[in-house]
Amino acid sequence: MKLSQIIENDKKYYMNTFGDRTPVCFEYGKGMNLWDTEGKKYTDFFAGIAVNALGYSHPKLVKAVKDQTEKLLHCSSLYYIEKQAQLAKVLVENSCADRVFFANSGAEANEGAIKLARIYFNKKGFSDKYEIITLQKSFHGRTLATLAATGQEKYHKPYAPLTPSFISVPLNDLEALEKAVTPSTCAVMIEPVQGESGVYPTTQEYLKGIRKLCDEKGLLLIFDEIQCGLGRTGKLFAYEHYGVEPDIFTLAKALGGGVPIGALCAKEYVAQAFTPGDHGSTFGGNPLACAAGVAVMDVLLNDGLVENSAKMGEYFFEKLKQLSEKSGMISEMRGKGLMIGVQLKADKAKEVKDKCYEKGYLIGSVGANILRIAPPLIIEKQDIDGFISVLEVILAEIAQ
Ligand SMILES: Cc1ncc(COP(=O)(O)O)c(C=O)c1O
Numbered sequence: 001m002k003l004s005q006i007i008e009n010d011k012k013y014y015m016n017t018f019g020d021r022t023p024v025c026f027e028y029g030k031g032m033n034l035w036d037t038e039g040k041k042y043t044d045f046f047a048g049i050a051v052n053a054l055g056y057s058h059p060k061l062v063k064a065v066k067d068q069t070e071k072l073l074h075c076s077s078l079y080y081i082e083k084q085a086q087l088a089k090v091l092v093e094n095s096c097a098d099r100v101f102f103a104n105s106g107a108e109a110n111e112g113a114i115k116l117a118r119i120y121f122n123k124k125g126f127s128d129k130y131e132i133i134t135l136q137k138s139f140h141g142r143t144l145a146t147l148a149a150t151g152q153e154k155y156h157k158p159y160a161p162l163t164p165s166f167i168s169v170p171l172n173d174l175e176a177l178e179k180a181v182t183p184s185t186c187a188v189m190i191e192p193v194q195g196e197s198g199v200y201p202t203t204q205e206y207l208k209g210i211r212k213l214c215d216e217k218g219l220l221l222i223f224d225e226i227q228c229g230l231g232r233t234g235k236l237f238a239y240e241h242y243g244v245e246p247d248i249f250t251l252a253k254a255l256g257g258g259v260p261i262g263a264l265c266a267k268e269y270v271a272q273a274f275t276p277g278d279h280g281s282t283f284g285g286n287p288l289a290c291a292a293g294v295a296v297m298d299v300l301l302n303d304g305l306v307e308n309s310a311k312m313g314e315y316f317f318e319k320l321k322q323l324s325e326k327s328g329m330i331s332e333m334r335g336k337g338l339m340i341g342v343q344l345k346a347d348k349a350k351e352v353k354d355k356c357y358e359k360g361y362l363i364g365s366v367g368a369n370i371l372r373i374a375p376p377l378i379i380e381k382q383d384i385d386g387f388i389s390v391l392e393v394i395l396a397e398i399a400q
Pocket residue numbers: 105106107108110139140141142191195196224225226227228252253
């Protein structure tokens with residue numbers, strides 16, 4: 001189908017939640033690259049918003065999905081599912097969690113985390129403990145509860161009244177968080193590195209302080225690692241950078257390498273609060289999504305992708321630093337590993353993103369002046385060099 005026809009169908013039949021999208025439709029991808037319906041090639045530095053960690057058409061992922069598709073797509077969790085149990089085992093063996101539950105998306109995994117925190121206290125006889133403290137500039141999803149947990153007013157406004165019992169406080173301000181704790185507080189929910197709002201890492205002192213506070217006050221600590229987990233920051237889980245373990249953490253995005261899946265992971269003492277009937281999902285943990293997850297975890301753990309993320313992230317930051325000095329157009333670079341935010345001095349983030357697209361590079365932008373970069377974890381030095389030389393030209397163009 002021609003691009004013009006695809007756009008016409010979209011404009012007429014699809015709900016307009018994405019506005020005017022970039023006028024392109026991708027047909028296939030391989031490695032770091034995508035090709036559109038007109039045959040033009042693009043190099044992807046945003047990975048489907050931090051999803052395609054293995055890049056496109058990774059042979060191990062393709063094989064796992066193909067094999068599973070030929071065998072069994074769905075049977076429901078009324079029965080035991082080999083890949084579900086296998087993926088849970090891999091996640092537990094490689095994290096601080098003892099048990100896992102699978103959902104279909106990040107928001108759904110976070111809903112599960114919120115429910116688990118509440119039921120944990122409820123079953124201990126504290127039904128008056130239900131409030132959750134989150135951070136300003138956070139993003140936790142678009143269901144009604146995760147929207148309320150998200151500390152960004154622009155997402156709240158059209159949906160008032162919000163689901164009650166979420167309070168958000170400024171990032172990296174331990175005193176503000178301490179002050180927000182009330183007798184009703186049950187948990188603190190945090191992205192160790194905030195993604196959607198422009199890549200803002202928490203500090204080590206802050207996370208350690210929160211862990212201590214949670215221990216002293218008997219609160220649960222929930223980490224949303226939906227974007228920053230699974231190798232994105234150069235460690236398998238972002239919490240490993242901080243030496244702080246959460247009681248609950250959530251995953252999604254990269255876990256299925258493009259097949260939708262989310263995971264709710266928890267320590268045993270919290271996980272046991274869920275008993276039969278307390279939570280569930282028709283599709284969550286289905287054979288296909290879990291087969292994809294097993295393949296992704298295999299590649300992440302055994303093919304050196306986490307190490308590559310750390311190494312390439314370091315190289316990327318070094319190159320950006322040089323570009324910053326040379327161009328004089330960058331005010332700040334933030335992030336860890338391959339989760340990168342570049343703040344421009346000029347309010348021209350969308351212009352830079354569009355120019356990158358025209359030159360065959362895909363990146364993201366936030367607000368007026370932040371570029372978001374989250375490439376597949378298979379990235380190599382030459383990909384970074386190619387992108388940096390294009391960005392250099394673009395920054396020189398917008399400086400005029
Ligand atoms: C940190 C974080 N949490 C939750 C979500 C929501 O995930 P999903 O879009 O899969 O529901 C996102 C998505 O961008 C995210 O970045």
